[in-house]
Amino acid sequence: MEMEKLVSLCKRRGFLFQSSEIYGGINGFWDYGPLGVELKRNIKAAWWKDMVTAHDELEAANGAPSTHEMTGLDCTIIMHPQVWKCSGHFDLFCDLMVDCKETNKRYRFDQVRGRWAAAKGKRIFVTTVAEIDEEEAELTRRAMKAFKLRAKDADQLTWDGEAVSLDTLDDTSEVLAPDAKEVGTLTDPREFNLMFKTIVGAMGTEEDASFLRPETAQGIFVNFKNVVDSTRVKIPFGIAQIGKSFRNEITPRNFTFRSREFEQMEIEFFCHPDTSADWYKYWRDRRFAWYQELGLAGQRLQLRDHEPDELSHYSTGTADIEYAFPFLPAGEYGELEGIAHRGDFDLRSHMEGKLDPNSCPLEVERNEKGKPKYKGSGRDLTYRDPVSNEKFTPHVIEPSAGADRATLAFLCEAYTEDEQPDEKGEMQSRVVMKFHPRIAPIKAAVFPLVKKDGMPEIAKDIYRALKKEFPAFYDEGGAVGRRYRRQDEVGTPYCITVDGETLTNQTVTIRDRDTLEQWRVKIDDVVEEISGRVS
Ligand code: GAP
Numbered sequence: 001m002e003m004e005k006l007v008s009l010c011k012r013r014g015f016l017f018q019s020s021e022i023y024g025g026i027n028g029f030w031d032y033g034p035l036g037v038e039l040k041r042n043i044k045a046a047w048w049k050d051m052v053t054a055h056d057e058l059e060a061a062n063g064a065p066s067t068h069e070m071t072g073l074d075c076t077i078i079m080h081p082q083v084w085k086c087s088g089h090f091d092l093f094c095d096l097m098v099d100c101k102e103t104n105k106r107y108r109f110d111q112v113r114g115r116w117a118a119a120k121g122k123r124i125f126v127t128t129v130a131e132i133d134e135e136e137a138e139l140t141r142r143a144m145k146a147f148k149l150r151a152k153d154a155d156q157l158t159w160d161g162e163a164v165s166l167d168t169l170d171d172t173s174e175v176l177a178p179d180a181k182e183v184g185t186l187t188d189p190r191e192f193n194l195m196f197k198t199i200v201g202a203m204g205t206e207e208d209a210s211f212l213r214p215e216t217a218q219g220i221f222v223n224f225k226n227v228v229d230s231t232r233v234k235i236p237f238g239i240a241q242i243g244k245s246f247r248n249e250i251t252p253r254n255f256t257f258r259s260r261e262f263e264q265m266e267i268e269f270f271c272h273p274d275t276s277a278d279w280y281k282y283w284r285d286r287r288f289a290w291y292q293e294l295g296l297a298g299q300r301l302q303l304r305d306h307e308p309d310e311l312s313h314y315s316t317g318t319a320d321i322e323y324a325f326p327f328l329p330a331g332e333y334g335e336l337e338g339i340a341h342r343g344d345f346d347l348r349s350h351m352e353g354k355l356d357p358n359s360c361p362l363e364v365e366r367n368e369k370g371k372p373k374y375k376g377s378g379r380d381l382t383y384r385d386p387v388s389n390e391k392f393t394p395h396v397i398e399p400s401a402g403a404d405r406a407t408l409a410f411l412c413e414a415y416t417e418d419e420q421p422d423e424k425g426e427m428q429s430r431v432v433m434k435f436h437p438r439i440a441p442i443k444a445a446v447f448p449l450v451k452k453d454g455m456p457e458i459a460k461d462i463y464r465a466l467k468k469e470f471p472a473f474y475d476e477g478g479a480v481g482r483r484y485r486r487q488d489e490v491g492t493p494y495c496i497t498v499d500g501e502t503l504t505n506q507t508v509t510i511r512d513r514d515t516l517e518q519w520r521v522k523i524d525d526v527v528e529e530i531s532g533r534v535s
Pocket of ligand 1: 214217249256262336400401402403
């Protein structure tokens with residue numbers, strides 16, 4: 001599937017719009033349109049139901065090590081600045097970036113890639129942030145210009161070696177920046193903190209600076225004790241949260257994949273250190289199965305365990321659930337969700353102060369006077385088991401998903417083009433969004449075959465009855481085949497048609513979007529029939 005086709009459908013049919021589009025848009029921000037908002041709400045609702053409210057119906061079948069409880073939270077986006085110091089985000093949540101002095105553009109250091117070009121006894125490293133293969137002609141054109149070669153001298157230019165990332169080169173290399181004409185215009189790489197800063201209160205001083213949260217997880221950690229004290233949850237239990245997070249990404253790109261404002265669906269699962277390895281395995285497999293259950297069933301979805309040398313010392317495992325998004329080069333996957341074994345790192349950081357994630361065993365990072373660099377809350381965030389009376393700092397398993405990345409993956413997976421015969425038996429090409437019925441934005445559409453003989457009135461009654469249960473759509477405009485195709489394109493799983501036979505035996509036809517199978521159902525049974533299929 002070509003990504004342009006999906007992007008155009010998303011705009012045309014109201015799934016996604018560029019934010020502030022009438023003012024030229026703002027990079028890294030996206031609005032969900034009337035259908036997009038339903039799709040994303042359905043994905044978040046499916047996650048909440050399957051992970052939180054109905055998780056116990058599924059846990060045994062899914063191999064959970066024991067029964068467990070799940071509960072939720074909805075925390076603020078702006079939190080006490082100390083949260084971000086103790087979590088490590090204040091010091092460590094950085095990307096390296098380089099600026100171009102010629103074009104004033106900024107790039108993520110690791111995303112600038114290029115190849116060595118040689119001519120006239122000189123070598124320069126010619127770069128791009130796009131795919132090197134697709135840019136080949138453009139790279140050649142720019143290299144020729146940089147070497148001041150005329151078209152007839154093109155054979156003097158030679159390319160050397162495979163494409164590599166700029167961050168693998170030494171700093172004496174002669175680099176042609178991605179959009180520059182002159183060589184040597186890139187600055188040295190500098191650290192850039194990805195948190196959005198804001199000022200709280202009217203005084204407007206640096207003292208009042210705080211940050212928009214870059215993850216929802218910290219709200220859960222700092223409320224761990226509140227949840228234990230205010231509810232009857234016992235370890236093992238999980239706290240779930242869905243909410244907006246913000247990262248000032250240097251190069252937002254690939255549609256909504258890397259945005260500056262996005263939504264996360266995160267669980268922090270608290271358990272005894274002795275059982276944490278089993279719980280890690282459970283969540284890793286459970287989360288992978290969840291995407292499969294909702295339709296990401298093919299080869300494009302994969303579970304990738306991090307190599308042991310990629311893990312922090314406190315972690316016994318981290319895995320990513322990845323999807324082969326069509327905008328990525330063949331064979332490459334993009335992260336949908338990470339499942340991390342975080343040990344007791346986060347609770348200890350909020351008790352004791354910022355811990356150094358690279359030291360082993362865990363140590364409080366200290367300033368030159370030997371004092372902890374950032375003071376923790378000083379609160380006791382340990383847990384006392386009510387049965388054994390054992391006191392311990394729980395270990396945490398964190399399945400952390402992106403609601404927007406999941407939505408994008410479901411959109412990509414759903415997009416299908418096929419050919420189907422129309423009413424006259426002639427083959428017509430159609431675009432069909434094959435969403436799983438649970439996440440489809442509109443569950444059913446109702447059509448009167450013609451706008452007369454009382455058919456619209458019957459169809460509207462059915463539509464009103466359906467609308468009480470889930471989003472439905474009424475359409476009486478144009479040939480019925482065209483109405484079907486309009487619904488196929490937005491992924492409506494069932495279309496209900498009121499026709500001549502309805503007037504004599506009170507039945508309607510229901511058509512299945514994917515199989516095109518049609519069957520008749522009594523008007524009084526339509527709501528039950530569709531409800532059973534979409535829940
Ligand atoms: N609390 C752990 C955490 O935040 P992460 O891997 O940085 O981990 C988790 O983020 C998920 O959030 C990612 O797997 C992705 O789905 C989503 N996400 C992260 N950055 C994003 C961005 N800039 N745009 C869209 N989604 C993003």
